[in-house]
Amino acid sequence: MDLTTAEENYLKAIYHLSDGGKKSVSTNDIAAEMNTKAASVSDMLRKLGEKEVIEYRKYYGLQITETGKRHALQTIRKHRLWEVFLVEKLNFAWDEVHEVAEQLEHIHSTLLIQRLDSYLNYPKFDPHGDPIPDEFGDVRSRPRVQLNEMDIDQTGQIVAVKDSSAAFLRYLDKVGAYIGARIKVLDKVEFDGSLEILVDQKKTLFMSKDVAGNILVLQS
Amino acid sequence: MDLTTAEENYLKAIYHLSDGGKKSVSTNDIAAEMNTKAASVSDMLRKLGEKEVIEYRKYYGLQITETGKRHALQTIRKHRLWEVFLVEKLNFAWDEVHEVAEQLEHIHSTLLIQRLDSYLNYPKFDPHGDPIPDEFGDVRSRPRVQLNEMDIDQTGQIVAVKDSSAAFLRYLDKVGAYIGARIKVLDKVEFDGSLEILVDQKKTLFMSKDVAGNILVLQS
DNA sequence: TTTCGAAATTAGGCATGTCTAAATAAATGA
DNA sequence: TCATTTATTTAGACATGCCTAATTTCGAAA
Numbered sequence: 118m119d120l121t122t123a124e125e126n127y128l129k130a131i132y133h134l135s136d137g138g139k140k141s142v143s144t145n146d147i148a149a150e151m152n153t154k155a156a157s158v159s160d161m162l163r164k165l166g167e168k169e170v171i172e173y174r175k176y177y178g179l180q181i182t183e184t185g186k187r188h189a190l191q192t193i194r195k196h197r198l199w200e201v202f203l204v205e206k207l208n209f210a211w212d213e214v215h216e217v218a219e220q221l222e223h224i225h226s227t228l229l230i231q232r233l234d235s236y237l238n239y240p241k242f243d244p245h246g247d248p249i250p251d252e253f254g255d256v257r258s259r260p261r262v263q264l265n266e267m268d269i270d271q272t273g274q275i276v277a278v279k280d281s282s283a284a285f286l287r288y289l290d291k292v293g294a295y296i297g298a299r300i301k302v303l304d305k306v307e308f309d310g311s312l313e314i315l316v317d318q319k320k321t322l323f324m325s326k327d328v329a330g331n332i333l334v335l336q337s
Numbered sequence: 338m339d340l341t342t343a344e345e346n347y348l349k350a351i352y353h354l355s356d357g358g359k360k361s362v363s364t365n366d367i368a369a370e371m372n373t374k375a376a377s378v379s380d381m382l383r384k385l386g387e388k389e390v391i392e393y394r395k396y397y398g399l400q401i402t403e404t405g406k407r408h409a410l411q412t413i414r415k416h417r418l419w420e421v422f423l424v425e426k427l428n429f430a431w432d433e434v435h436e437v438a439e440q441l442e443h444i445h446s447t448l449l450i451q452r453l454d455s456y457l458n459y460p461k462f463d464p465h466g467d468p469i470p471d472e473f474g475d476v477r478s479r480p481r482v483q484l485n486e487m488d489i490d491q492t493g494q495i496v497a498v499k500d501s502s503a504a505f506l507r508y509l510d511k512v513g514a515y516i517g518a519r520i521k522v523l524d525k526v527e528f529d530g531s532l533e534i535l536v537d538q539k540k541t542l543f544m545s546k547d548v549a550g551n552i553l554v555l556q557s
Numbered sequence: 558t559t560t561c562g563a564a565a566t567t568a569g570g571c572a573t574g575t576c577t578a579a580a581t582a583a584a585t586g587a
Numbered sequence: 588t589c590a591t592t593t594a595t596t597t598a599g600a601c602a603t604g605c606c607t608a609a610t611t612t613c614g615a616a617a
Binding site: 144145155156158163176 | 563
């Protein structure tokens with residue numbers, strides 16, 4: 118059962134909106150996400166139901182089937198692998214890759230994706246810090262570490278803070294180390310455990326071990 | 338005037354069958370090449386005529402326009418660059434690449450193809466030995482200028498260096514001004530002709546007039 | 558519990574790109 | 588030259604994927 122590009126895009130949107138099949142999704146939600154109208158969505162839901170990637174009962178709602186999840190995760194896997202390729206090999210900025218990856222994710226070739234994965238050295242995360250499902254659709258649990266525990270040259274994305282006092286958040290905002298920022302450890306001072314950090318491939322900043330200990334990073 | 342994937346495929350077939358516009362092509366020839374029926378071809382020829390990539394008079398024949406040739410060559414260029422990528426980087430065998438390249442050639446992104454070309458080191462032939470059209474048969478080819486001759490706010494892409502000594506290349510690599518990098522002139526010092534350059538919308542760097550004189554830029 | 562409004566679906570239309578069958582133009586040869 | 592064959596085009600269908608407008612269903616408020 119092959120899916121068209123449009124069907125793959127709808128399925129991916131449904132997967133994301135439902136948080137992997139956990140939450141329920143409305144026709145209007147999907148229409149908003151896909152920039153289409155509710156009528157088009159109803160049409161598509163019928164087709165996706167016939168192809169058995171969702172279970173669809175009109176007016177009641179839908180549920181992704183196991184087959185559907187596999188398909189969606191496969192598309193997400195391709196999208197994120199291409200993003201890694203674009204950033205690491207073709208020097209795209211991490212915010213330039215989405216549109217192109219949206220096209221590349223619909224190329225059909227199992228061999229291509231296997232080889233690309235190998236060529237990129239089996240990356241576990243894309244340039245935005247999102248995990249890349251393996252070829253069986255399994256997603257690796259996201260290892261959050263304290264920034265002060267990272268080694269030189271390791272990279273990641275700031276995903277949370279331990280101390281969320283206003284003062285601390287103000288400080289982070291001021292230095293540009295917001296939630297979501299991608300960071301790289303440039304240097305570590307052994308003496309006091311302070312760090313030199315590259316933020317978003319642009320700014321470098323120094324922080325004490327105490328500050329770094331309050332920042333949780335998703336390693337990539 | 339954008340072409341659909343189907344239109345690009347017809348145009349490419351016409352270009353090949355006509356040997357670049359030299360020979361005449363019949364509706365049946367095209368139908369055979371495309372694995373479709375003559376009726377479908379007639380339909381498509383009308384559309385391609387309306388989009389002015391061919392000059393079409395029914396029952397008489399067709400001729401590719403200059404615009405059409407440009408489009409066809411661009412598609413062929415993309416196809417062959419992807420073939421080089423698949424063989425050289427992903428270890429595809431030369432006879433495994435065609436089907437995948439048929440899909441990849443329809444990805445729309447000028448930046449992607451520029452970067453891919455650079456990444457592959459500007460190959461002149463694909464794995465089958467067919468020549469790869471260069472970027473400038475397609476749109477109006479722009480002259481390469483020395484970086485030191487550009488004015489403030491002008492943009493372009495580094496395409497070559499005059500001095501290719503190892504030391505100079507090491508320097509370029511160190512500052513991030515690799516072949517393929519997109520640059521913008523932020524400032525020029527009149528006194529000594531040195532420049533402030535924005536590289537890939539991220540890093541700024543200063544360089545002397547002498548260094549800039551060794552860098553060739555394709556203006557955009 | 559009944560009604561009313563929001564959400565969802567159906568009806569019908571349009572564009573693309575394909576097909577088969579019918580019609581028409583061009584080419585060929587007696 | 589004119590009839591016949593061949594090439595090509597048109598006519599009309601169908602599938603996909605989108606739209607607007609009309610209709611149906613559900614659920615929440617009275």
